[in-house]
Amino acid sequence: MLEIKSLEAGYGRIGVLWDIDLTVGEQEIVALVGSNGAGKTTLLRAVSGVIAPTKGSIVFEGRDLSGLVPEQVVRRGIAHVPEGRRLFAGLTVRENLKLGAFHLKDSASADFDRVVELFPRLGERLDQIAGSLSGGEQQMCAIGRGLMSRPKLIMIDELSLGLAPNLVDQLLERLETIRSEGMSVLLVEQDVDAALTLAERAYVLETGQIALEGSGDELLFDKRVREAYLGVA
Amino acid sequence: KGSEGEEAGAQGSTLQFGAALSLTGQLSREGILTKDGYEYCKQVVNEEGGVEVGDKTYDLDITYQDDKSTPDVAAQLVDQMNDDNVKFILGPYGSSSTEAASAVVERNGQLMISSAGADDTIYEKGYQNTFGVLSPASEYLATIVKAVSDIAQPKPKTVAILSADDGFSKTAAEGGAAQAEEEGMEVVATEFFAEGSTDVSAQLTKVKPLNPDLILGSVHLEEGVAIIKQSEELGINPAGGFGETVAPPTPDFIETLGPAAEYTLGSSQWTPETEGEDELFGTAEDYAEGFEAAFGDTPEYHNAEATAACLAMILAIEDAGSLEPEAVRESLANLDTESFFGPIKFDENGKNIYKPMQVIQIQDGKPVTVWPSAEGELKWPAPPFDER
Amino acid sequence: MAESAARSTRIPQPSSPAGWILVGLGAAGFAYLLYAPVLLLESFLRTLGGVFMFATLALAWNIIGGFAGYASFGNVVFFGLGGYTVATLMAKAGWTFWPALVVAGAVGVLFAVLMGLPILRLRGHYFAIATLSVAEGMREIVVNMPSLTGGGAGITIPAVGLEATTSYPGNTGFYYFFLILLLVALAVTWRVSRSRFGYSLRAIHQDEDSAAALGINTTRAKVAAFALSGLLTALTGAIYAFQQVTIYPNRLFSIEFTVLMVVMAVIGGTGTIFGPVVGAVGLQFLSEYLRQNYLELHTVLFGAIIILAVIFLPNGIVESARELRSTKRIRFLDNVKANRL
Amino acid sequence: MEQFLQATINGLLQGGLYALVGVGFSLVWGVIHVVNIAHGAFVILGAYVAWKLDGAFGIDPLLGLVVAAVLLFVIGYAVQRGVINLVINAPIWMTLLLTFGLELLLVNGLILIFTGDYRSIATSYASGGLSFGDVRIPYGRLLAFGLAVLLTGLLAMFMSRSKTGQAINATGMDRVTARLMGINARHIYALTFAISAALAGAAGTMVGIVGTFNPVDAGVFTLRSFVIAVLGGLGNMWGALAGGIVLGLVEAWSGQYLSGTLIHAIGFGVLILVLIVRPTGLLGRPYSEARAET
Amino acid sequence: MTTLLETDGLTRRFGGLDAVSDVSVTVEQNSVVGFIGPNGAGKTTFINVVTGFLKPSAGRVVFDGNDVTGNRPWDVARAGVSRTFQIAKPFRDLTVRENVALGSMFGPGNSRSVAASLTDADEVLERVGLSERAEARPGELPIADTKRLELAKALAMKPRLLLLDEVMAGLRPAEIDNSIDLIRSLQKDGLTIVVIEHVMKAILAVSDKVIVLHEGKRLAEGPPKEIASDDRVIEAYLGERYAKRVKEGGDA
Ligand SMILES: Nc1ncnc2c1ncn2[C@@H]1O[C@H](COP(=O)(O)OP(=O)(O)OP(=O)(O)O)[C@@H](O)[C@H]1O
Ligand SMILES: Nc1ncnc2c1ncn2[C@@H]1O[C@H](COP(=O)(O)OP(=O)(O)OP(=O)(O)O)[C@@H](O)[C@H]1O
Ligand SMILES: [Mg+2]
Numbered sequence A: 001m002l003e004i005k006s007l008e009a010g011y012g013r014i015g016v017l018w019d020i021d022l023t024v025g026e027q028e029i030v031a032l033v034g035s036n037g038a039g040k041t042t043l044l045r046a047v048s049g050v051i052a053p054t055k056g057s058i059v060f061e062g063r064d065l066s067g068l069v070p071e072q073v074v075r076r077g078i079a080h081v082p083e084g085r086r087l088f089a090g091l092t093v094r095e096n097l098k099l100g101a102f103h104l105k106d107s108a109s110a111d112f113d114r115v116v117e118l119f120p121r122l123g124e125r126l127d128q129i130a131g132s133l134s135g136g137e138q139q140m141c142a143i144g145r146g147l148m149s150r151p152k153l154i155m156i157d158e159l160s161l162g163l164a165p166n167l168v169d170q171l172l173e174r175l176e177t178i179r180s181e182g183m184s185v186l187l188v189e190q191d192v193d194a195a196l197t198l199a200e201r202a203y204v205l206e207t208g209q210i211a212l213e214g215s216g217d218e219l220l221f222d223k224r225v226r227e228a229y230l231g232v233a
Numbered sequence B: 001k002g003s004e005g006e007e008a009g010a011q012g013s014t015l016q017f018g019a020a021l022s023l024t025g026q027l028s029r030e031g032i033l034t035k036d037g038y039e040y041c042k043q044v045v046n047e048e049g050g051v052e053v054g055d056k057t058y059d060l061d062i063t064y065q066d067d068k069s070t071p072d073v074a075a076q077l078v079d080q081m082n083d084d085n086v087k088f089i090l091g092p093y094g095s096s097s098t099e100a101a102s103a104v105v106e107r108n109g110q111l112m113i114s115s116a117g118a119d120d121t122i123y124e125k126g127y128q129n130t131f132g133v134l135s136p137a138s139e140y141l142a143t144i145v146k147a148v149s150d151i152a153q154p155k156p157k158t159v160a161i162l163s164a165d166d167g168f169s170k171t172a173a174e175g176g177a178a179q180a181e182e183e184g185m186e187v188v189a190t191e192f193f194a195e196g197s198t199d200v201s202a203q204l205t206k207v208k209p210l211n212p213d214l215i216l217g218s219v220h221l222e223e224g225v226a227i228i229k230q231s232e233e234l235g236i237n238p239a240g241g242f243g244e245t246v247a248p249p250t251p252d253f254i255e256t257l258g259p260a261a262e263y264t265l266g267s268s269q270w271t272p273e274t275e276g277e278d279e280l281f282g283t284a285e286d287y288a289e290g291f292e293a294a295f296g297d298t299p300e301y302h303n304a305e306a307t308a309a310c311l312a313m314i315l316a317i318e319d320a321g322s323l324e325p326e327a328v329r330e331s332l333a334n335l336d337t338e339s340f341f342g343p344i345k346f347d348e349n350g351k352n353i354y355k356p357m358q359v360i361q362i363q364d365g366k367p368v369t370v371w372p373s374a375e376g377e378l379k380w381p382a383p384p385f386d387e388r
Numbered sequence C: 001m002a003e004s005a006a007r008s009t010r011i012p013q014p015s016s017p018a019g020w021i022l023v024g025l026g027a028a029g030f031a032y033l034l035y036a037p038v039l040l041l042e043s044f045l046r047t048l049g050g051v052f053m054f055a056t057l058a059l060a061w062n063i064i065g066g067f068a069g070y071a072s073f074g075n076v077v078f079f080g081l082g083g084y085t086v087a088t089l090m091a092k093a094g095w096t097f098w099p100a101l102v103v104a105g106a107v108g109v110l111f112a113v114l115m116g117l118p119i120l121r122l123r124g125h126y127f128a129i130a131t132l133s134v135a136e137g138m139r140e141i142v143v144n145m146p147s148l149t150g151g152g153a154g155i156t157i158p159a160v161g162l163e164a165t166t167s168y169p170g171n172t173g174f175y176y177f178f179l180i181l182l183l184v185a186l187a188v189t190w191r192v193s194r195s196r197f198g199y200s201l202r203a204i205h206q207d208e209d210s211a212a213a214l215g216i217n218t219t220r221a222k223v224a225a226f227a228l229s230g231l232l233t234a235l236t237g238a239i240y241a242f243q244q245v246t247i248y249p250n251r252l253f254s255i256e257f258t259v260l261m262v263v264m265a266v267i268g269g270t271g272t273i274f275g276p277v278v279g280a281v282g283l284q285f286l287s288e289y290l291r292q293n294y295l296e297l298h299t300v301l302f303g304a305i306i307i308l309a310v311i312f313l314p315n316g317i318v319e320s321a322r323e324l325r326s327t328k329r330i331r332f333l334d335n336v337k338a339n340r341l
Numbered sequence D: 001m002e003q004f005l006q007a008t009i010n011g012l013l014q015g016g017l018y019a020l021v022g023v024g025f026s027l028v029w030g031v032i033h034v035v036n037i038a039h040g041a042f043v044i045l046g047a048y049v050a051w052k053l054d055g056a057f058g059i060d061p062l063l064g065l066v067v068a069a070v071l072l073f074v075i076g077y078a079v080q081r082g083v084i085n086l087v088i089n090a091p092i093w094m095t096l097l098l099t100f101g102l103e104l105l106l107v108n109g110l111i112l113i114f115t116g117d118y119r120s121i122a123t124s125y126a127s128g129g130l131s132f133g134d135v136r137i138p139y140g141r142l143l144a145f146g147l148a149v150l151l152t153g154l155l156a157m158f159m160s161r162s163k164t165g166q167a168i169n170a171t172g173m174d175r176v177t178a179r180l181m182g183i184n185a186r187h188i189y190a191l192t193f194a195i196s197a198a199l200a201g202a203a204g205t206m207v208g209i210v211g212t213f214n215p216v217d218a219g220v221f222t223l224r225s226f227v228i229a230v231l232g233g234l235g236n237m238w239g240a241l242a243g244g245i246v247l248g249l250v251e252a253w254s255g256q257y258l259s260g261t262l263i264h265a266i267g268f269g270v271l272i273l274v275l276i277v278r279p280t281g282l283l284g285r286p287y288s289e290a291r292a293e294t
Numbered sequence E: 001m002t003t004l005l006e007t008d009g010l011t012r013r014f015g016g017l018d019a020v021s022d023v024s025v026t027v028e029q030n031s032v033v034g035f036i037g038p039n040g041a042g043k044t045t046f047i048n049v050v051t052g053f054l055k056p057s058a059g060r061v062v063f064d065g066n067d068v069t070g071n072r073p074w075d076v077a078r079a080g081v082s083r084t085f086q087i088a089k090p091f092r093d094l095t096v097r098e099n100v101a102l103g104s105m106f107g108p109g110n111s112r113s114v115a116a117s118l119t120d121a122d123e124v125l126e127r128v129g130l131s132e133r134a135e136a137r138p139g140e141l142p143i144a145d146t147k148r149l150e151l152a153k154a155l156a157m158k159p160r161l162l163l164l165d166e167v168m169a170g171l172r173p174a175e176i177d178n179s180i181d182l183i184r185s186l187q188k189d190g191l192t193i194v195v196i197e198h199v200m201k202a203i204l205a206v207s208d209k210v211i212v213l214h215e216g217k218r219l220a221e222g223p224p225k226e227i228a229s230d231d232r233v234i235e236a237y238l239g240e241r242y243a244k245r246v247k248e249g250g251d252a
């Protein structure tokens, strides 16, 4: 579904990603882990068109995404939940969610109900200004907004960041549901344990290059991964 | 003309005047009118063979600089001209710039004839080197009062004065009020508003219940238009009519207000009916014709003021027979002549108090001189707006 | 964007060779400026004095607007107050210039504190407009106090004859006054930029909450910056008033001054030491050149040049000069690419 | 009492005109963070368009108003898309500088084309009015007022109800994320600026109908717009209406009962008081200032 | 042990919502207190009230025996309380080093010169492992480094009480271990620390005492192990998976 080949990208004259090959299949959950500053966020940005790759290709459903700006990418069916939430701080939760469905022609009330069901907390806060939400509530709102665009592929940067443990559990469960409804998920996650457990396949990114890839379970029991990411010898 | 110019050049080049004018910014409209007045003067002088100083004849040239409608730039420019050895300055537009320039002129020993610095205070600073050909600010409104009390029947008993709050307008307002008392009229209100106001409804609303016979405005164009326009809106119809300083004679006033402008009295430094004549420009009417031939527009009084300032400088130089500023200053102080602009003669402060102003009235979309010499008859009293 | 604005706050290290060269050049330039009156035409001195004046105003604005990030749109109020203080004291109370100048400075500081305390609580644009309002309001108040200020007709400082309390310094005199004040403003800016105070202002600029969390008394720092800005601006206004002899409220409180201060600081580079000076010198000479050569078109050209400058040098002149030094060229098109939507 | 009524009506009507002048300014400033110094020049440009149409082709100013608005819409769109968008990621000061340059260009260009003469758009109806005893309501100003309320209301509704309005708000708060939502930020910015310019054009026409104008007045309108926008609360369209009306009333009342030369000082005083009590203006939302950079 | 921070009936309302409601807690000198609770429980609000960024609707805050209720943020800071922001608030246009130096420049009691502060900053950067990025701008930092920077700024103030709002969010497990070590060593240096985290592993590892907030109220308080197995806490916050993991893994 998503196919990235020998991708290179960076900021201005600084290169960050080198020779990245990565794929995400239909209805697949793929985890992307890697240390601090490895370039995970950069990779997602390159896919969604926020930054322009300097080399390589990104193909989605058989069509090349290169040269597309973010607003065109999202129309192709890729949602990007950015790092740091980036809510529209002055708008209400409801308005934020509605904007997630901006490019859809029809009214998105079904999606809306689904998001509220997924995050009941947001349901209670629909008319609160998003900027005044608690950190975790903001995270919910950001993910909910991403889902509103009815994507074929949703890329979530730091899914569990700042969320209460029970909520993370629920959310991971919901990702399963989302997947079974036909979406693919590309997940950047620091809770490596949870991410690898959930994901079919995973990539480990180190200083801008893919260091390892394999099924979730394979990596979960890989010695290097356990040492570097799970903190267990 | 070409050969004459060469002769003059051969005899010792040109005579250089300098002028810092508002060619851009707030006052650019008037600044450009002033420039045209100077240009016309130059053109005529050179056509008539140049300026004779002693046994030499000079071609006249004027350098212009843009003061961006700000007094400090005007002052700076006059200073620059001094460095370029330009000693004879034709005044900038407006009282503020004139006053700023006059301080510099005084220090540098230059000589300036003001064409548009009317505010009396300029001449009360004790400066020796600044002269003004125009009637001073205190005359602007007083003239209308004089005219009305002279020829209006019935003579108004009460007047209300509306004035902008800048120095020039306030001086004019005070002059008008004093004149009104002198003529036995009662000044029932004097209201001020900020310079440049386009909304004077508050002042009009205050004046309305006092029912003055005459409403006088000491104003610039935009405020003058606002008074008439909003009086119409608010249904204010003084028994006599309206009179305003500087606004009514300008074409914009009539064009903007249309029929509402009718009957408004205005004061003007000059009209083609002004009495007097001189060798260079002839009578006021000759001047108007000549100017129109040269520029395509009928002259406004700003043009005439400017030409008159230039004329005074030339007459003084020719009288002095010298290009020494000190000598020219002497002859300026003693100048006493008739001109297309009226008498030019300066009191000890450098003001031309001897020249009467003209009063015009808008009749059938044109300013018609009604006083002191009459082109047409005063139409009095003015009918209410909705009957025009 | 973060990046570009960032570099401009970097402080030149005084110990670096480039720093010494800068100091050397500065000293040479200074020596020349001191000697200049002997070489130059009187009226050019006046023009130069005007350039120095604007440079000082831009530097003063830079302290509150560039360092602290509180864009004052009403700094002209200090200019006007300084000018009117001097004019009133000299014309109405018969003071000489120097003590009047001191009082003018004090008035600037006092007013900055009094007005700063309530309105420095406003953030961003709201602060800008509050200051603008104060300045415009003050202009009308001055117009309405004719007995003290001469009202709309202005007030004249006696500069000739018996009433003159201080002999008029002339173009050369004012040249030196403005030069010295500019040097003072530069020194102050230099000091501030390297001091804890300067750091606290930068911190406030970028995140006021974060600054407060680190123990910075943001209220005090902001008021102090405002007062400093007010002091320099009031002194400038005071000298200007004496130079002009007759001053009017419409000129001394003209919003044009505020706009020019901001424009000069911004085009040179806000938050830097030399940016405002470079901006003032550049713009004044450009506008003077255009004015002399294009009698009626000059303002239109000036506007067009500003637009082009913004598009191709969006980081300010000083920043672009640094770029030129380090990379030997200015990437106009890259600049455009980096900032366009 | 009658005087008070008249003053109130004057203030209200004047306030409506203020609001119309200021609302577009508030929109681009408050929402997309461009301080448009050239706003007043757009107002004047609108006035000239209607004036010229009236003078040269005899087109009724009310129709001229529509043409002026459409023309300015196009100009505004082009200016934002072709020029201001080029520096949109530079510090906010740069856009201010840019529009300052634009204002110089426009104002002085207008002087070169139309001279600095004062103009006014003459209509047969503007000066007439309704009378209630001694109290008069002039038609021209009433029209301007009605139009201001109408346009401001429409704009407010557009901003809060329509999808595009929401997109404008969102883009102003975080351009990059807005694009991730599928919003074409370039177009949205240009559109916002275009709407603002169109409103300025409409306001300019009304200014021309009820009063006089010349290019140099541009600065006055920009200044007014600043005050109105902030008084009401930046980026809040109803706020601009409220701001305009409050300002109009304050000025009318202080002109009536205090001094005519202090009305601006009093207006500014009221503004500062409002800000001290409500630091985000009459109707401003907290957090509306939050803005994320790239 | 003496009490360093004490709140008494602390309450903060937003409109109809009691974000913090009648919270009375004590933080002992030189202890590490963990604060947990569901999203929106009021943890950040609590910190904001304690540090003077929000005025309390009711209640008192006592620091080191002095009533500091409603004091301005900088006064609280200079009294010796430093905090981090959950959503990082770096000075965007300063370098990382300068960011940290500002903490040292204005921190409690230590009005240090610019030069000295920059040296201090280097030390602190070393300690949090950010030395390599000293000349970077905050905007260029990945998320974990941004968190380290928040911590470094707070540390540079040399505070007595450190309030950490989710400084470990976004760190990978190995890095979390480093942070745990850092907190322990800070405690050894004599600091008192309040840690807000959703990363239970860290909370359990460092805390002497854990306080649970729920809907603005204090739900539970006690030693970490007790809290982790408290049914109410599991129900409201931890969820089954975590409870299970904690039981399996035990203390690290
Ligand atoms: N706007 C930027 N300008 C310059 N460099 C940047 C920018 N954003 C990120 N970088 C650099 O790119 C590299 C990769 O950063 P990225 O944010 O992609 O890492 P990451 O894997 O997402 O890390 P984390 O998990 O901590 O978020 C880092 O070295 C970072 O400093
Ligand atoms: N300024 C505000 N206006 C209205 N509600 C607010 C405001 N600030 C916070 N809240 C609400 O108060 C509640 C407590 O928020 P707080 O940030 O303290 O939660 P938290 O415990 O830190 O949560 P998290 O773990 O998600 O960061 C939340 O429901 C939040 O939406
Ligand atoms: Mg990341």
Ligand SMILES: [Mg+2]
Residues within 6 Å of the ligand: A134, A135, A136, E043, E044, E045, E086, E165
């Ligand atoms: Mg929180």
